[in-house]
Amino acid sequence: MNPSDPESPETSKTDQPNKTGNESVAQRRAERERIRLSKVFTPSLRVCFQITLGLFVVLSANSIYLGGVTFLEWMHQQVYQNYFYLLMFAAHLALGFLFLIPFLIFGIGHMVMGKDRPNRRAVRVGYALFYVALAMLISGVALSRIGGLEIKNPAGRSLAYWIHVITPLLAVWLYILHRLVGSKIRWKIGLQWGGALGLVVVGMIALQASDPREWNQVGSKDGEQYFDPSRARTTTGNFIPERAFVLDEYCMECHEDAYHGWFASAHHFSSFSNPAYLFSVQETRRKMIERDGNGQATRWCAGCHDPAGRDSV
Ligand code: HEC
Numbered sequence: 001m002n003p004s005d006p007e008s009p010e011t012s013k014t015d016q017p018n019k020t021g022n023e024s025v026a027q028r029r030a031e032r033e034r035i036r037l038s039k040v041f042t043p044s045l046r047v048c049f050q051i052t053l054g055l056f057v058v059l060s061a062n063s064i065y066l067g068g069v070t071f072l073e074w075m076h077q078q079v080y081q082n083y084f085y086l087l088m089f090a091a092h093l094a095l096g097f098l099f100l101i102p103f104l105i106f107g108i109g110h111m112v113m114g115k116d117r118p119n120r121r122a123v124r125v126g127y128a129l130f131y132v133a134l135a136m137l138i139s140g141v142a143l144s145r146i147g148g149l150e151i152k153n154p155a156g157r158s159l160a161y162w163i164h165v166i167t168p169l170l171a172v173w174l175y176i177l178h179r180l181v182g183s184k185i186r187w188k189i190g191l192q193w194g195g196a197l198g199l200v201v202v203g204m205i206a207l208q209a210s211d212p213r214e215w216n217q218v219g220s221k222d223g224e225q226y227f228d229p230s231r232a233r234t235t236t237g238n239f240i241p242e243r244a245f246v247l248d249e250y251c252m253e254c255h256e257d258a259y260h261g262w263f264a265s266a267h268h269f270s271s272f273s274n275p276a277y278l279f280s281v282q283e284t285r286r287k288m289i290e291r292d293g294n295g296q297a298t299r300w301c302a303g304c305h306d307p308a309g310r311d312s313v
């Protein structure tokens with residue numbers, strides 16, 4: 001979007017007649033180009049365009065993230081949506097509605113100013129781009145569940161969803177076409193921004209897919225066999241951090257009555273806090289070491305009596 005770009009292939013019949021004098025040909029062409037372009041872009045339309053483009057870029061990053069999470073959920077048949085996802089979704093709605101205003105001002109203004117341009121291909125692609133973007137926005141509003149405007153029918157929603165997913169891609173392609181037959185594209189800047197945004201989005205999705213509870217998890221070097229001969233296991237086969245296991249005080253904060261009930265119960269005294277159990281498990285262990293050469297068999301007792309001791313680190 002460079003108003004003084006002299007390399008644009010577009011020419012106009014409405015250009016002013018060449019000035020004579022000692023200006024170079026290139027300067028005259030640049031001047032002509034400036035006048036020509038000023039007719040499809042007033043300064044305020046240019047500001048609108050920049051806001052539209054900026055919002056589109058931010059929305060693209062946001063949408064790739066949202067789409068990425070949806071794709072992950074579909075791939076793994078598992079819920080990845082969390083608080084951050086909901087915030088991003090709210091941002092998508094807010095940015096989308098905000099986008100409507102500069103887009104409509106710019107789109108209609110630019111269309112009215114450019115409709116008689118001699119570069120018919122640019123005009124036609126421009127029209128197509130405008131209607132595709134309009135379809136994107138209408139489908140977005142229809143999906144937004146705003147009373148009166150929303151679609152409730154599931155088949156209708158699914159159609160609107162796919163229109164809303166496909167139209168932005170189409171719009172990007174049409175925009176590139178529009179610029180290819182119109183003013184020159186500064187690819188390098190675009191690619192740099194695209195690359196930076198891409199990295200941010202990939203980082204966000206990677207963080208989303210990772211579960212902090214799985215970080216630094218330790219398993220037994222014996223693997224699954226560690227739990228034998230009891231059939232009780234942790235879901236991952238790894239240990240559970242002790243501070244996540246033994247939370248009596250924490251539970252008491254809300255369940256004081258339950259805490260007191262538990263405190264005096266057999267559950268509280270199921271493990272080494274119970275002298276009878278301590279003695280019998282030690283005896284079992286001694287006998288097993290005599291018989292098998294190790295005390296592994298007592299893990300069977302621990303599967304019921306002492307999961308916190310057996311399954312945690
Ligand atoms: C921040 C407050 C809070 C803490 C801390 C808390 N709970 Fe709860 N818990 C609740 C609430 C509220 C409910 C009721 C939820 C419902 O009915 O939907 C509940 C329900 C339960 C129930 C189901 C009770 C029933 O009758 O259905 C159990 C069991 C339970 N908690 C155990 C625990 C344990 C064990 C801990 C400690 C690891 C704990 N809670 C810590 C607030 C808490």
Ligand code: HEC
Pocket residue numbers: 266274276277280281284298300301302303304305
């Ligand atoms: C399948 C679960 C399970 C396994 C495995 C198990 N126990 Fe128990 N144990 C229990 C239950 C439940 C009770 C409480 C029974 C009751 O009070 O009626 C209990 C009670 C006890 C008691 C009596 C505690 C008291 O204060 O009355 C001792 C001692 C004991 N077990 C030792 C062991 C030993 C040693 C092993 C391993 C060789 C073992 N248990 C394996 C579930 C199990």
